[in-house]
Amino acid sequence: MLDRLTDYAECLADPDRWAIATIVEVSGSVPRPAGTSMAVRDDGRTIGSVSGGCVEGAVVDAALECLRTGEVELHSFGYADDDGISIGLMCGGDVRVLVQPLRTIPSGILSELALPGRAPRLVRELPLDDAARDGGVLTFGRRLTTEPSARTRVLLPTEAASDLDDRVRAALELGGTHVVEIADRSQPECPVIRRLLVESTTTPARLVIYGANDFSAALVQAAALLGRHVTVCDARPVFATHARHPGAQEVVLMHPAEHLAQETDAGRIDARTAIVVLTHDPRFDLPVLDRALRADLAYVGAMGSRMTHEKRMQELRAGGLGEEHLARLHSPIGLDVGARTPAEVAVSILAELILVETAARAGVSAASPRTLREVSGDVHDTRRVCAAEPRSPEGAMAWM
Structure with a gap:
């Protein structure tokens, strides 16, 4: 959502009415890169675009639903068939979109994002495919919101906790939008237990x-x-x-x-x-x-x-x-x-x-x-x- 913060001034000022849809991952030929975002208000008004029109309607519907429920959701869109029955990308690519009510991001973080002359940084937790989580906001691995419920809480093993700061910090310094996966290396399969969406801006070149x-x-x-x-x-x-x-x-x-x-x-x-x-x-x-x-x-x-x-x-x-x-x-x-x-x-x-x-x-x-x-x-x-x-x-x- 950092790609058009200046356009989101009214959203940040009234977070209860707005949801932000952010492209998290892309593959194949897609209209917009990861990090592209769109804001949706509870009355259907939009700012920006995540696909140039291919899946815009579906993203708006998802944003309105997340405003109603307060849930953070991850949606995937692939190829749309030629008869137009399925919703997807006619260009043949795949895209994953995180949809999040702005009210789930702490007001202090929103205030920091709006400060002029700053290079804003934001780390959000992505829902895992097998267990939706609360989409908490983190900074260098430190949770700034309340912990998830016991049903969805995941305890980090020592090795994952120790490398979290370094990996997130590296992604932040690189700039742009990245997904950092934290695996449980204490288990033979090394399952992914956390997925973090890392967004940061750098000073203009x-x-x-x-x-x-x-x-x-x-x-x-x-x-x-x-x-x-x-x-x-x-x-x-x-x-x-x-x-x-x-x-x-x-x-x-x-x-x-x-x-x-x-x-x-x-x-x-x-x-x-x-x-x-x-x-x-x-x-x-x-x-x-x-x-x-x-x-x-x-x-x-x-x-x-x-x-x-x-x-x-x-x-x-x-x-x-x-x-x-x-x-x-x-x-x-x-x-x-x-x-x-x-x-x-x-x-x-x-x-x-x-x-x-x-x-x-x-x-x-x-x-x-x-x-x-x-x-x-x-x-x-x-x-x-x-x-x-x-x-x-x-x-x-x-x-x-």
Whole structure:
């Protein structure tokens, strides 16, 4: 439910009337990922969507029923047959949805979730298939609500209790939505005795743009839609203005190399940071790229023609950068989608950034991009997106 907390302000303020449906697990091709949620009020009003329409009606009915009974329920939806008689996903995937009345979450936790400027975290107990439980809320393994009834209470063995904090903490630090299963290793079958839904948000990943122009203005707007924390830096006061970059969190008037050094020394540049160089001036872009390519960053890209790129590579080599560092540079920048306008180029750059980040999470090199029509398998199969394949040197546009 953390995916749209800002939209749930009225729900958190009036928890007795609302239930939250959260996608817990997915398999196959599904419209929305785990962690996607929808709020349902007792009069049928909804906020959000968990499937884009396939099972929305059934989820609403389940939420209204859980509001009536106060029970926490776990629902599974699979493939819907072609005649439309069964309720399910026409895309062929499977999804499990946790439906929980907001009133079952302690008010103190709801207040904490609503605090501005915080990265909220929430751990909820999932009902087991063979014994429904009360859906209690936990933080790092410590129960914050009353214990379940004696009929459903499960006592953790020592080994499960000892590793609960570490596993939950690791999932929280990773961010996103995860299911942590706790097994009873004292029994030969090691049965699962607890299943925890771990949700956490992380601070937005940074996108630092060096060079203020029409392309940076378009990139700021597009990146804001992806939830990036965007910084624009340029040494020219006439271009480095908030008026030209209304979606940026920061617009800095400074020499780009000085800014990057300052941010790095302050610990504000990390492995989730993407740097895009749009300066077109070797006095600015070379020192930035030299430092950025030596760091562990999510993405480093630079705009320029192929001639500009080759000259830039020669200068960086002369400055001591090895081939392993130069291989991290995405230049000419962006995917080859035929983009021409600044808005189109911004989409191309962000598409490449998403591709590179997805591959990095899988621990492989990014594959050459293809259209979905050209490939087989599930639409959302990241294994295909992350297949390690060589990219053609002609696979990017040469924007001036």
